[in-house]
Amino acid sequence: MIKIYIHRDAHKNIIGYTVQGHANAAAYGEDIVCASxxxxxxxxxxALHELLSIDVAYEIDHGWLYCKLPMNLPKELFDKANLILNTMLIGIKGTQGMYGRYIELHDEEV
Structure with missing residues (x-):
């Protein structure tokens, strides 16, 4: 199962996310849920790094991705980052709608 944690601030803005695990919906290399x-x-x-030049904190490993926005981003840049992160969340929810038994989504204030 893939577990996704969307981290939000007190104003409901996305400030980071964590993705962990594997869907195990198909053989390695053929799992469209994991790939999606x-x-x-x-x-x-x-996109946060290349389009907005934000120096995000991140970790990537097998079955693990963590990303966190830096503190004190200018409002305009923070708003653009949230547009990207909310677009990601729309895609995640769409994938979850089709393959819900493989995806656990937690959207929470930290």
Whole structure:
């Protein structure tokens, strides 16, 4: 099972996310559920870095991705980052709608 944690601040803005585990929906290399969630999470991380030049804190390992926005981003940059992160969340929810038994989503204030 893939467990996804969306981390929000007190104003409901996304400030980070964690993705852990494997879907085990198919054989390694053929698992479209794992591939879908992985590409959504990695693309969001890359977009934050490459499009917005945000120096995000992140860790990537086999079955693990963690990303956190830095504190005190200017509001305009923070709003753009949240647009990217909410787009990722829309994709995750869409994938969960089709393959819910493989994905556990937690959307929480930290």
């Amino acid at each position: 969630i992985s590409i959504l999470a990695q693309t969001a991380l890359l």
